[in-house]
Amino acid sequence: MKRALLLLLLAIGAGNLSAQTANDSLPKLDPKLKASLNAVDQIGYQMAMRYSDPQMAKTKLFELMVRNPEDLRYMEALGSLYFDGGQFASAALVAMDILQLNDKNVGALEVAAYSLEQLGALDRALPHFESLYLLTGDNFSLYKSAFIQYNLKRYDEAMNSVTMLVKNAKADEKIGFPKSQTETQEVSMKAAALNLKGLIYLDQNSMAEAKTAFNEAISLDPAFDQAKENLKKTN
Template sequence: MKKLLVSAFVLLLSSTVLVAQEQQADTETNRKRNETDQRIYQMALRYNDLPVARMKLYELIDRNPTNLRFHELLATLYFDTNQFTSAAVVAMDLLEKNDKNVTALEIAGYSLEQIGAIDRAMPYFESHYLLTGTLFSLYKTAYMQFSLDRYEEALNSANMLIRDTKSSTEMLNFTKADETTQEVSVKAAALNLKGLVYMAEKNVEEAQAAFMQALELAPGFEMAQLNMRELRNSNK
């Protein structure tokens, strides 16, 4: 009986060692496959062979489901090639695994905006602002609130921007009528947006005051100039 117990223990120990060796071999095999796939992915990007790059990312995601970096790279690749629907879906899947992934929040927000799903894009910009304090994300949130006729929320967001001390020095780019761009401060942009909200609410006095404040900060701000002109023309 004692010999049988010893034999059983030896067999169990041998089996455990064998399983550990197999797991180690599988880990080593996966490591080598990962290295190969990442090398081919980089090569495909270098040679602009995007279908191959995407396929390698899919293989890496399948083999390494907990490594969210590969999901980020796939979402970024779709976004950079203007495949916004695919970029949004990958980013949203990534956010289900980690709702604080800043890259995924940006890609989801911008991609959904590009396909016209503003109501779905806005929460991602809100979350991005709350996580990073980026004023551009708050401005995007405010403008989307305005576009969705959520005027009270848009005013609250615009006022948050105006009160933030960084809004006087941080800049935003706006496209002019001649297709060139101009830089204005976030604060001037927020005041212009505030004027748009008041104009939509038929509050002429407050709208005019907001546009004037925007132009005091940025005298050449074409968008504010046009909005002021439209306000005056509509009230003649």
């Protein structure tokens, strides 16, 4: 994972190369030939996906990207393939190239945010999660922002995000917490936010405030195991 992050940072440092930039000097194809080649590659991509051959699918997407630099659908599909295959550095780079062309592309923001988080580049993932929340109003993106702010010890920002989340969380919104290697416990988004609020206070050695926050989380979800374990740390 560290090697993948290093390669990502080196690639970013070298500058973004979008499909549009890479194709500025290519000769223009006859429209009929281009349409014919596109059709063949699209069929090839669909067959590769049908037969679970992601490498061939990527090859077809690269050919489509080179021929159609203005069509972001092929870059989006490539980024998703990289992400689904656990190639997070490649996924992040594709997504960030898309964002150079359209900084409001929700799919690219998601791939960039989660890929960078997987690579441990939390400071780079955070702006993408924040943008996702601003564009979509998705409370899960706000929770991810708050959690990363907390991990980066940006406590004032994290507390502001948590306060917004406690206020705006919907009753039916759930978030998963690991109970074991094979089990996940679902709790309400508001309880999760209050648990995170407690962790922020705990880091700042504000034990009384942390205890109050953990107790509030447990009152909303009495079976919330992590909140119960965190509560013990305030004694």
